[in-house]
Amino acid sequence: xxxxxxxxxxxxxxxxxxxxxxxxxxxxLAKDGTEALALWQKHQPDxxxxxxxxxxxxxxxxxxxxxxxxxxxxxxxxxxxSEEIDVVVGLRLGADDFVRKPFGKHELIARIHGALRRVxxxxxxxxxxxxxxxxxxxxxxxxxxDDTAPIDLTPREVSxxxxxxxxxxxxxSRDVFLDVCWGLDYMPESRTLDQHIAKLRKKIERExxxxxxxxxxxxxxxxxxxxxR
Amino acid sequence: xxxxxxxxALLLALAxxxxxxxxxxxxREVETRLERDRISHRALANSLQSEVRRLEELYQSHLxxxxxxxxxxxxxxxxxxxxAETLTGIQRVSWLYWRSxxxxxxxxxxxxxxxxxxxxxxxxxxxxxxxxxxLLDAKMLFRDAAGESSGWIDEPGKPLLFYAQKLGxxxxxxxxxxxxxxxxxxxxxxxxxxxTMLTGPDVFRTETGDVLHTAGTLPATxxxxxMPIVSxxxxxxxxxxxxxxxxxxxxxxxxxxxxxxxxxVALGGxxxxxxxxxxxxxxxxxxxxxxxxxxxxxxxxxxxxxxLDVIEENVPQAGAGRFSLIREEAGRLSRLxxxxxxFSRKExxxxxxxxxxxxxxxxxxxxxxxxxPALARRGISITRTHxxxxxxxxxxxxxxxxxxxxxxSNVEKYAPEAPATLHTVQNxxxxxxxxxxxxxxxxxxDAQRVFEPFERLDDRITAGVxxxxxxxxxxxxLATRMGGTxxxxxxxxxxxxxxxxxxxxTHHE
Numbered sequence: 001x002x003x004x005x006x007x008x009x010x011x012x013x014x015x016x017x018x019x020x021x022x023x024x025x026x027x028x029l030a031k032d033g034t035e036a037l038a039l040w041q042k043h044q045p046d047x048x049x050x051x052x053x054x055x056x057x058x059x060x061x062x063x064x065x066x067x068x069x070x071x072x073x074x075x076x077x078x079x080x081x082s083e084e085i086d087v088v089v090g091l092r093l094g095a096d097d098f099v100r101k102p103f104g105k106h107e108l109i110a111r112i113h114g115a116l117r118r119v120x121x122x123x124x125x126x127x128x129x130x131x132x133x134x135x136x137x138x139x140x141x142x143x144x145x146d147d148t149a150p151i152d153l154t155p156r157e158v159s160x161x162x163x164x165x166x167x168x169x170x171x172x173s174r175d176v177f178l179d180v181c182w183g184l185d186y187m188p189e190s191r192t193l194d195q196h197i198a199k200l201r202k203k204i205e206r207e208x209x210x211x212x213x214x215x216x217x218x219x220x221x222x223x224x225x226x227x228x229r
Numbered sequence: 230x231x232x233x234x235x236x237x238a239l240l241l242a243l244a245x246x247x248x249x250x251x252x253x254x255x256x257r258e259v260e261t262r263l264e265r266d267r268i269s270h271r272a273l274a275n276s277l278q279s280e281v282r283r284l285e286e287l288y289q290s291h292l293x294x295x296x297x298x299x300x301x302x303x304x305x306x307x308x309x310x311x312x313a314e315t316l317t318g319i320q321r322v323s324w325l326y327w328r329s330x331x332x333x334x335x336x337x338x339x340x341x342x343x344x345x346x347x348x349x350x351x352x353x354x355x356x357x358x359x360x361x362x363x364l365l366d367a368k369m370l371f372r373d374a375a376g377e378s379s380g381w382i383d384e385p386g387k388p389l390l391f392y393a394q395k396l397g398x399x400x401x402x403x404x405x406x407x408x409x410x411x412x413x414x415x416x417x418x419x420x421x422x423x424x425t426m427l428t429g430p431d432v433f434r435t436e437t438g439d440v441l442h443t444a445g446t447l448p449a450t451x452x453x454x455x456m457p458i459v460s461x462x463x464x465x466x467x468x469x470x471x472x473x474x475x476x477x478x479x480x481x482x483x484x485x486x487x488x489x490x491x492x493x494v495a496l497g498g499x500x501x502x503x504x505x506x507x508x509x510x511x512x513x514x515x516x517x518x519x520x521x522x523x524x525x526x527x528x529x530x531x532x533x534x535x536x537l538d539v540i541e542e543n544v545p546q547a548g549a550g551r552f553s554l555i556r557e558e559a560g561r562l563s564r565l566x567x568x569x570x571x572f573s574r575k576e577x578x579x580x581x582x583x584x585x586x587x588x589x590x591x592x593x594x595x596x597x598x599x600x601x602p603a604l605a606r607r608g609i610s611i612t613r614t615h616x617x618x619x620x621x622x623x624x625x626x627x628x629x630x631x632x633x634x635x636x637x638s639n640v641e642k643y644a645p646e647a648p649a650t651l652h653t654v655q656n657x658x659x660x661x662x663x664x665x666x667x668x669x670x671x672x673x674x675d676a677q678r679v680f681e682p683f684e685r686l687d688d689r690i691t692a693g694v695x696x697x698x699x700x701x702x703x704x705x706x707l708a709t710r711m712g713g714t715x716x717x718x719x720x721x722x723x724x725x726x727x728x729x730x731x732x733x734x735t736h737h738e
Contacts, residue, residue: 009528017537022542080527097585100627102530102563105538107595114587149588149619195542212556 001141002026002043003112004074006036007051007078016049016078019105022192024181033057040066045073047112049099052079060093064084067094074115078103109225113152116141124204129165131211131222134204136161142202154179157200164212168224171215233505235290240498244491251487255480260451262577264473265428273426274456274467275432280420281460284413291316292402296393299400313338318409320388324347327371328395333413342462349390349401363387370399383461385589391502410463417465417705422628431469441465484702513577528568533559557603562636568699572682575706582625584733589660590619592626593653596633600641608646609666617655623733624660628707632715635700636664636726644668644723659713660730667723676717680705704728 003025007013010031017027026224028043029067030036032054040048040062050059054063057126077090080101087098096115117140128137136143138158143151153161159181161170177193197220207210215220241398285536302308313319313336320342324334347361351733355362365382372378374397382390384400389404417423418441423433429445432452452468494595537556544552574580597613626713640649640659644666654661671679684701701715 009532011532012528012535012565015532015539018539019535076529080524091583098583101527102534104534104599106598108535110591110595118586149590184464186266192543206572 001047002028002045003035004028004030004039004043004045004048005050006030006033006054007053008032008054008057012051016058016108019108022156023109023154024159025154033059033062036062037065044070047074047076047115049076049078049108049112050095052077052081052090060089063090063093063095072119074112074119076111076115078108109154114142117150129162131161131204134161134211136165136208138162143203143206151203153200153203156196157203160196160200164222168222171218171221173219177219232507233502236505237498237502240501241495244495244498245493248491249490251337251484251491252479252675255483255487255553257478257480258475259478261474261476263474265469267454269457269469270431270454270469274427276426277417277423277458277465277467280417281458283501283670284416285460285462288317288409289381292391293393295319295394296379296391296400296402297377299394300393300398301364307319309336310338313402318405319404319413320405321348322403323403325349325351325365325370325401327367327374327399329397339495346388346403346692349403365390365401366391368694370394373396383463388467388734406462410460413460413462414439414441424671428568428596433465433467436464436466503624516571517577526562530559530563530566533583534563553602557606560599560603561638564631564638568635568703569630571703571707572699575703580706580710582677582707583630584623584625586621586622586623587626587629587731588619589624589626589629589655589662590615590653592629593633593651593662596630596637597651600637603641604637604649607641608650609640609644611640612648612650613652614650615655616655619655622660623709624730625707628711629730632704632707632728633662633664635704636662636728638700639724639726640664640666640668649723655732658732663718663725665720665723665725670720671717679717680715680728 001019005013005016005027006029007016008031013031017029020027028045030038030039034056034130036048036050036054037057038043050060050062052059054062059077059079063077066073066075073096074096075094077098078097078101079086079090079098089133090098092151096118097111103111127139129134130136133145135145136153136158141153141155141158141202143153143161145151152192163177163180174193186228201209201212211222213223215221295312298312299309299322302312309322313322315668319338319569319663321338322336328334333350333352337346345361347363349363349365351365351367370392371394372379373394375524375677377393377395379391381394389406389534391402391404393402411648414435417533423442424444427433427442427444430447431444432440432447433442434440448470450470453471454469455465460466512560537552537559541552555617570622571580594613597611601611637651648669649664649666652663652665680701684699705715711730713728715726715728718725718727
């Protein structure tokens, strides 16, 4: 999942990257509108987060040009401007959401999920897999238990669940998780994995180790079930 | 900027009214009379009087001749009647005798009048039937009994009489004064030359007002000069008017006073309007400054919050202790900035909400999760419950988030060391959020006051609780703009705030 982030404030740009990368998002950083347009054309990201006030080409113009070429890709404005007129202009240009500063990581991720969910809702049909009572929609970054509201997942969480699903019944070591889910570009400490698993369990489990089982001294496992395949 | 303009317009209008009123009060119309030539006027009156006198004399000469003739023909009634009828105005012919046994004789001419005419008589005592009489003086009538005499008997209280005496027989003619006057009036009316003699505005009329001749346009005011034309039978009037000029004059002290007052009011209006404009500008600048500063605070605030999240996930036990305090304070600062910005937008009339699809339960939970550490630190155990579906609806998530945060912030400030509940209900019509605490509660008299901006309950300020006094005011305003309500429900203990907003389903589900 690739996100394009454009903001003329380098600290904001760096902070956004620091928040989203650990969640498994691949981020493209642009310090102005011109760079944002170039990166968008080159990489065709899955979602754009744009500041409005940027030197040269502003966020509105970037949105206008992106929308002219692609009516589907989700666009979010992240702005300190929050007057009604700013929001209205942004939404009329085809933006999916308008996130007012200040915001925290969790709010931002929730808004990103919301935008992705609406787009995937429009696209319909995508590949899914199940882990016991949980049905996972990887493209939409969400999971669903039969009787509850959708559960938002980060790309990292989706890849963890995907790995557990693909190797059902196997005890997977921390290194396997780090290799597969984090890759070579990032060297997290093994504690990072534990934190992710803890967060993930909080989201998807109702009883301790309902889905993800801890194998002491090794790592984690999903026992698997006939209905899961 | 509407008020200064309105003030200026009102005071300028008042100034114009005062000045105009002063001009009206000070204005006086002065009439000047230009006297006409009185000599020619008098000459005309004399001419008229001469004409009337000539007619009178002509009539008298006829009477003398007729009277003298009648003294001779008293035995027959037809001849005297025919003779008398040739002259206008004779109503009765009476024959009276000097020292004679012949009875007094009376002959009525023409139609008998409505009231019986008194009979001229020399008899001091009544004979026959009682009737109205005019007692005449025999010595006067027969002072020249051997010769001839004639003359008028025109005395107050008696009809107009003319007598002619010849050799001891007197004929007394009872005359109708009005008939003779009318005949003369008719003669004067037909006098064409008179019309050319009037220059105008003049009128020649009878004493009862019948106009015989007129010249010029007659004013409605009484005439300036009236010259009477008098005869025994009646009178006429030659009336004339002088020329008049009307010009406006002003009472200078009144005029100057009203103008000075008008100028003062206008200057006062200009000054007051300028002051109001200046005050409005200063207020707008103040709001704008607060707006700009708060706006500029948002980007660094975002950076702080994002980095706190990053640190929290990478530093062991970051979620507890002093780090948690930093997060809470950052959250508090964010809410403060948001409240100040919302308030200044409201003051500038630019606060409008933008509905978008969202799950209100998630919005509320997200806010609650931000408050959980702070609530736990103050010994507040909050119970979260929800009834109904958790589907997506269309509303302004930021507004809902701000209202929830302001309500929870109140719980954190005012109801420590006690349990609290946050209950939400979603149904087909409404989304209802109820926050109940077990703090000191809010007394009935203060129930409305807590929703006023900058209002804070006194004992709580002295108790050391911080705040701007904007939270509940903004929360209620936002609730109203969402088409809903925010009310303080009566509770047995503590405070219970209920937000109720209408639900508009989206088609994303």
